[in-house]
Amino acid sequence: MPRIRKLKLHGFKSFAKKTVITFPANYSVICGANGSGKSNVLDAVCFVLGRISAKSLRADRMKEVIYHGWKNKKPSEFAEVSITFDNSDGIFPVDDKEVVVSRRINRKGISIYKLNGKTVTREKVLEILGKAGIRPDGYNIILQGDVTDIIEMSPLERRTIIDEISGISEYEEKRKKAERELSTVEERLKEVRIRLNERFTVLEKLRQEAEAAERYQKLSKELEVLRASLAKIRLEEADESMKKLVEKLDELEKEGEKIETEFSRAESELDEAEKKLRDFESKVFASVTSEKRKKAEKLKSDLISKKERLRFIAEEKSRLKNLIEKLSLIVRGENRVVREITSLGRTGVYGSVSSLITVPEKYRIAVEVAGGNHLNDIVVKNTDVALELINYLKSRKLGRATFLPLDKIKPRPESKAPEGSLGMLLDFVEFDEKYRPAISFVLGDTVLVEKIEDAKKIGIGKWRFVSLDGDLAEKSGAIIGGFYRPEKSFELSEISKYSKRIEELEEEEKNLRAEIVELEKNLPEPEEDFSDMEEERKKLVEEVEKKRKIRRELYEKRTIIQSNINRLRIQKARLEAELENLKLEFRNYQQTETVKMEPEVMENRISQILSELRDLGPVNMKAVEEYKLLKKDYDELKKKVEKLEDERERILELMMDIERKRRNVFMETLRAVSEQFKKVFRDLTGGEAELRLEDPESLESGLIIEASPKGKKLMNIDAMSGGEKTLTALAFLFALQRFRPAPFYILDEVDAALDKANTKKINELIKKYSEESQFIVISHNDTTIQSADCVFGVTMEEGESKIVGIKMP
Numbered sequence: 001m002p003r004i005r006k007l008k009l010h011g012f013k014s015f016a017k018k019t020v021i022t023f024p025a026n027y028s029v030i031c032g033a034n035g036s037g038k039s040n041v042l043d044a045v046c047f048v049l050g051r052i053s054a055k056s057l058r059a060d061r062m063k064e065v066i067y068h069g070w071k072n073k074k075p076s077e078f079a080e081v082s083i084t085f086d087n088s089d090g091i092f093p094v095d096d097k098e099v100v101v102s103r104r105i106n107r108k109g110i111s112i113y114k115l116n117g118k119t120v121t122r123e124k125v126l127e128i129l130g131k132a133g134i135r136p137d138g139y140n141i142i143l144q145g146d147v148t149d150i151i152e153m154s155p156l157e158r159r160t161i162i163d164e165i166s167g168i169s170e171y172e173e174k175r176k177k178a179e180r181e182l183s184t185v186e187e188r189l190k191e192v193r194i195r196l197n198e199r200f201t202v203l204e205k206l207r208q209e210a211e212a213a214e215r216y217q218k219l220s221k222e223l224e225v226l227r228a229s230l231a232k233i234r235l236e237e238a239d240e241s242m243k244k245l246v247e248k249l250d251e252l253e254k255e256g257e258k259i260e261t262e263f264s265r266a267e268s269e270l271d272e273a274e275k276k277l278r279d280f281e282s283k284v285f286a287s288v289t290s291e292k293r294k295k296a297e298k299l300k301s302d303l304i305s306k307k308e309r310l311r312f313i314a315e316e317k318s319r320l321k322n323l324i325e326k327l328s329l330i331v332r333g334e335n336r337v338v339r340e341i342t343s344l345g346r347t348g349v350y351g352s353v354s355s356l357i358t359v360p361e362k363y364r365i366a367v368e369v370a371g372g373n374h375l376n377d378i379v380v381k382n383t384d385v386a387l388e389l390i391n392y393l394k395s396r397k398l399g400r401a402t403f404l405p406l407d408k409i410k411p412r413p414e415s416k417a418p419e420g421s422l423g424m425l426l427d428f429v430e431f432d433e434k435y436r437p438a439i440s441f442v443l444g445d446t447v448l449v450e451k452i453e454d455a456k457k458i459g460i461g462k463w464r465f466v467s468l469d470g471d472l473a474e475k476s477g478a479i480i481g482g483f484y485r486p487e488k489s490f491e492l493s494e495i496s497k498y499s500k501r502i503e504e505l506e507e508e509e510k511n512l513r514a515e516i517v518e519l520e521k522n523l524p525e526p527e528e529d530f531s532d533m534e535e536e537r538k539k540l541v542e543e544v545e546k547k548r549k550i551r552r553e554l555y556e557k558r559t560i561i562q563s564n565i566n567r568l569r570i571q572k573a574r575l576e577a578e579l580e581n582l583k584l585e586f587r588n589y590q591q592t593e594t595v596k597m598e599p600e601v602m603e604n605r606i607s608q609i610l611s612e613l614r615d616l617g618p619v620n621m622k623a624v625e626e627y628k629l630l631k632k633d634y635d636e637l638k639k640k641v642e643k644l645e646d647e648r649e650r651i652l653e654l655m656m657d658i659e660r661k662r663r664n665v666f667m668e669t670l671r672a673v674s675e676q677f678k679k680v681f682r683d684l685t686g687g688e689a690e691l692r693l694e695d696p697e698s699l700e701s702g703l704i705i706e707a708s709p710k711g712k713k714l715m716n717i718d719a720m721s722g723g724e725k726t727l728t729a730l731a732f733l734f735a736l737q738r739f740r741p742a743p744f745y746i747l748d749e750v751d752a753a754l755d756k757a758n759t760k761k762i763n764e765l766i767k768k769y770s771e772e773s774q775f776i777v778i779s780h781n782d783t784t785i786q787s788a789d790c791v792f793g794v795t796m797e798e799g800e801s802k803i804v805g806i807k808m809p
């Protein structure tokens with residue numbers, strides 16, 4: 001073991017002059033009077049070992065360790081101490097057999113360390129000394145009062161000695177660092193979790209919206225397929241009906257042609273028979289009768305043929321009227337709801353506006369344009385009827401209609417047509433006065449003009465104008481116009497053709513009646529007959545009658561066929577329109593696939609889908625995309641949370657690991673020191689001793705020192721007598737030294753409070769230990785002095801300490 005061979009002091013504290021102490025043996029005692037400078041020697045050792053706390057060197061400032069002079073003696077310029085260590089066993093990592101460590105401090109407080117004459121840093125000195133287990137603050141140096149300090153310490157303070165000696169402060173540092181990391185991670189985690197929660201709420205809402213959007217798309221797709229399939233079936237059906245209709249019409253038309261030929265033949269045969277009769281009569285009567293009679297006969301025959309013509313006209317008129325009736329049914333019955341309502345036959349329902357008015361052909365377009373959809377409005381008696389019908393439509397899901405109740409509807413104020421116009425449109429329409437409020441409501445404020453340019457002259461905006469060719473100028477200034485195609489042109493042109501014909505027939509009828517009245521007036525009284533001629537005439541008359549009958553029968557047949565042909569033509573026209581509509585509708589679905597299903601099943605499903613779509617309400621179609629984006633964001637954030645949680649876990653584990661190690665190191669140190677303490681105390685007194693924690697589980701609890709001095713039972717150090725306390729505390733300090741062995745030990749007056757017997761025990765122990773290590777003991781105690789291998793005396797003369805002699809016992 002390296003030991004202190006030589007200690008050299010110069011200008012250090014009371015050692016003004018260069019003083020050298022050589023330690024020849026392992027157990028040296030330094031003695032001397034109070035204040036002679038014994039403790040200063042110990043301070044010198046601490047100084048050179050690198051203590052930097054001035055306090056522990058019993059100085060306010062480091063430079064105060066320099067000799068400060070006495071009376072007329074000058075203070076020293078510096079203080080210098082050097083220790084010569086033995087390095088024969090090469091414990092210090094230097095080549096020399098001796099290691100000289102020195103430290104010098106000047107008045108400015110500047111310290112210089114030297115190692116074997118070379119200036120080195122303090123760190124270098126500590127490193128070299130450390131190799132030999134020498135530390136500047138080691139427990140191998142027990143200062144004067146250290147024992148008392150231990151006695152006066154609280155259990156918690158005593159425990160810090162174990163903390164320090166075990167070196168767990170290293171773990172303390174690590175733990176603090178980990179705690180800082182933990183709080184950073186936890187803060188981040190909290191922050192990210194809040195963000196995650198916020199996103200979750202939004203995400204959840206979006207997810208639902210996205211689901212709705214997807215459902216909407218699916219349903220819409222299905223709806224389109226069904227509608228396309230339905231349209232396809234309807235189209236095929238209509239095509240089929242059309243084919244059948246055309247066939248039937250062809251057949252009927254052929255038949256019509258045949259009847260036509262037969263009819264014209266019958267007509268010419270009748271003409272012939274009539275001519276024969278007339279010829280016979282004129283031949284017979286020309287010869288035999290007076291002029292008067294001849295005239296009478298002529299009148300009679302005229303009368304007969306005119307009456308015949310009248311009867312024909314009546315028949316033709318009724319046929320035409322019948323046709324017109326059917327056609328106008330189609331024209332105004334196009335609106336299904338109106339037809340439905342009017343066909344109910346309910347009283348108080350008068351019919352659609354269009355059915356209640358008669359419009360001369362010339363004004364028809366103007367009325368259609370001006371009336372617009374209102375022509376389909378249904379005129380009813382009063383509001384009750386209207387409400388009842390609305391409920392009827394609703395309950396049967398038939399559709400919608402506008403009702404004009406006569407008790408409530410207000411006619412538009414009558415006004416005089418402006419100059420330059422043809423007049424108020426209303427005045428060109430015929431209707432029952434009863435309906436005036438409704439008709440006036442629909443057409444009342446419209447002015448009829450020849451051309452829309454006339455409206456411009458009169459002033460567009462002042463009135464509502466309609467032109468004969470169907471251009472419309474609203475009061476608002478809006479002008480609607482262009483080529484107007486009458487909606488039911490086919491039917492309407494038929495109707496007008498028939499009406500004209502009726503008018504002609506009526507004119508003819510009127511004339512005929514007048515002529516007949518005139519003829520009958522001139523008819524003379526019947527005279528005696530000409531029976532001989534009568535026979536022949538009768539035959540001819542009968543022939544005429546027969547031919548007439550044939551003609552009439554054929555005529556009726558022809559009428560029926562014509563009426564049938566007409567009916568089919570109308571049907572065909574309607575079907576054509578329907579077919580056109582269906583084709584248009586189907587064109588929308590050309591890209592769509594179709595399925596084969598019962599039309600009824602498809603219709604049910606369509607209404608189901610529509611109701612579901614209605615229930616879905618407005619759908620956010622962007623939701624699917626938005627959801628995907630946000631989900632990605634959310635997942636990333638979630639990953640971040642997981643990563644942070646892992647990090648947190650890792651730090652917690654690390655902390656636990658640190659704590660475990662700290663505990664292990666502490667407990668191991670405590671156990672080892674306690675072991676030494678037991679041994680030392682037993683060696684000193686033969687008694688038992690123990691170190692333990694107040695709370696065995698807590699490293700934060702106090703350290704209990706217990707011992708049984710003089711065979712007493714185990715007791716706490718605080719409960720002992722002064723001497724017992726000293727002995728026990730000393731044993732504790734020795735135990736610390738045993739735990740961390742050093743090459744030398746310096747003890748300053750540790751025996752001060754001990755009785756002779758105990759001093760002896762201590763001396764014996766030191767003696768035993770000094771076989772292995774060097775002991776320098778400062779003491780006044782004779783017993784101690786006597787037990788040493790060598791003794792140095794310290795004296796103080798005129799403020800200067802001197803080593804006065806070596807006494808070898």
Ligand code: ATP
Nearest residue numbers: 013014033034035036037038039040064066067068
């Ligand atoms: P005790 O037996 O009472 O413990 P001691 O022998 O240990 O006494 P020290 O404490 O070593 O005595 O010496 C104290 C003396 O050293 C004091 O008298 C003090 O005046 C003197 N002293 C301390 N510092 C200086 C200094 N810088 N210059 C000169 N003398 C000093």
Ligand code: MG
Nearest residue numbers: 038039040144
């Ligand atoms: Mg002292």
